Amino acid sequence: DAKTTQPPSMDCAEGRAANLPCNHSTISGNEYVYWYRQIHSQGPQYIIHGLKNNETNEMASLIITEDRKSSTLILPHATLRDTAVYYCIVRVADYNNNDMRFGAGTRLTVKP
């Protein structure tokens, strides 16, 4: 699986959009971009994933560049409860393969 690069930490003001970048310059054509987050003392929580089109769900939006070498997770109106470590992972969407390669992630702190 391809490696990802994320900034170690970011701050965001409450109510503003949080934009979390991820570089995955060696991504393969059949690899998806997944985002998870981990709130302190809990297991990682699935947020969103995509292949090449932009995706949106009730939690966030995922913007993938046209060359697929980078992506941005957008939390449109960050709240204090969005403070967490956010992980960007690229992998093949294998139905029976649960091997997720987590990096160190980005620690997002939402401030009042």
Next chain:
Amino acid sequence: ETGVTQSPTHLIKTRGQQVTLRCSSQSGHNTVSWYQQALGQGPQFIFQYYREEENGRGNFPPRFSGLQFPNYSSELNVNALELDDSALYLCASRHPSWGYTFGSGTRLTVV
């Protein structure tokens, strides 16, 4: 409530002992994975089980072993515990929308 339940939530063991951690996942989720998360790091893949057989393993020694049962529960066993085994152990099962559902983990402390 994620649908994946792990027990116990916390555990303290002595170096050299053996430990068994348990995970109960949702009905129909026939793939389960285990991860080790040291303090300040991302989760590291230990192994996964599909239909009660191990079919993928990360860079962990054989003293880390597991079992998966027909009722969608599973176990992680660690023999000859070392101090570096102190970590949060996470269980995950496949989510219908191609993601994972993780449990809240078991915090293991080896003294």
